[in-house]
Amino acid sequence: MEPAFRGKSQSMTEPVSATTDALIEHRRKVADLQQRIKNRRLQALGLYGTSIAALLTALVWPALKIFFWLNADMPSAINITLGGLLLFLVLATAAQIAAEFYIDPSPWRDNETPVKDLKLDLELAEEQRVLEARRLTPPTPERQASYKERVPGEIARLRLESQHYRRLHLFMQWMLFLSSAAISAVTAWYDPPQPAKGVLIALGFTVTVITAAAGYFKPRERAFNLQQTADSMEQHATALELGIAPYTEVDDRLNLASFATTVEALRAEQRMREQQLDQPQQASKT
Template sequence: MGGSSEICQRTQLELALAEERRILEARNLTPPTQDRQASYKEDLPSEIARLRKGSTHYRHIHLTRQWALFLRSAAVSAITAWYDPPQPGKGALIALGFVVTLVTAAAGYIKPRERAFNLQQTADNIEQHAIALELGIAPYTLDGESNLVLFATTVEGLRAEQREREQQLDQPHQNQRGVV
């Protein structure tokens, strides 16, 4: 019995030592902060492109839904004005009216226009800071390492604001005012 306990303790010790060696090796493989910040700056064009692509995507969704809504609303009015529809015509009016209602509800729920605006605004702000860093203009008039720290902090703040705005869009609208 004592041998089994000793083997278990030895195995646990070896496991703990292996974990310590892994942590030390990882620490040695981690590049210095300044290198990571410079790499972060170099990766930003792809982040800006991703934000702009998302903005374009949501703008297209918004425009497509708006045009679908316009055309179907006009079709309901046109069919109704054209003639007093017999049974198949009434079915078409009901179907078109249903689609108009569905598109309107989806546009209000998904809010593609707001998402497109938020993504574009974040991309523009990040790009503005990247250009200011490249040109060494305010707020990036310090030495190189301090500029990279300020830049990374600012960009991460912008990205956090973007995530917060996305979360707010996902939340149901709640009336902040009391009932009168």
């Protein structure tokens, strides 16, 4: 019985593995096309941008001579700077034209390919991915089990963002404390404070900016909400792993469905909190 059971389990896992590999390959193709579009836009920007910059430099050079040094020699520093800049732009333009039209094979992957063609390929790849996902989508229990495996990564992301906002809040608070204390110290040291007027202005400006930024972006509240959501998700993941309440059903599929529902509710609540923090204070009060 054991060899038969092993053969059956292998036959069940092989289609699932093939389905996962196919979906991953489609995602990789879409991501590759998205990166190629970004690279192609940068290539086109560099190709046309350097040529236009070279033309503008070639026009600005004599214009400066005419408007400012018509009856005198231009300073050598300006001539050297403009000449070096023009030479660099000309060489950069020539190198990009060669890479685009003349070098075979080109160091550019999509030379002489319009961005609109790459966008069309991306749309077709995304459509193919959607169709294949519908055809190869595994059953619901398998998707729920896969979702459970992704939760630790989501918890780690939330904790990382919470730590970032907590550090930002502490930095703002320390800057606020130090600036406020420095204002009092400088005022007490200089009487009258004319020699340190610039320092007082800078410190007062810093205090105002930090206070306004802390009140607008609310890093402390964001850190607290992210940490609270991460803790709740981790608590439910641990309960599911140990089989304790509220995941005490005999059928694991019911536990997985309940777990996915709970985690999605926590994520929706987190997004709602973020939206509330992004709203103006007057609008939230009303």
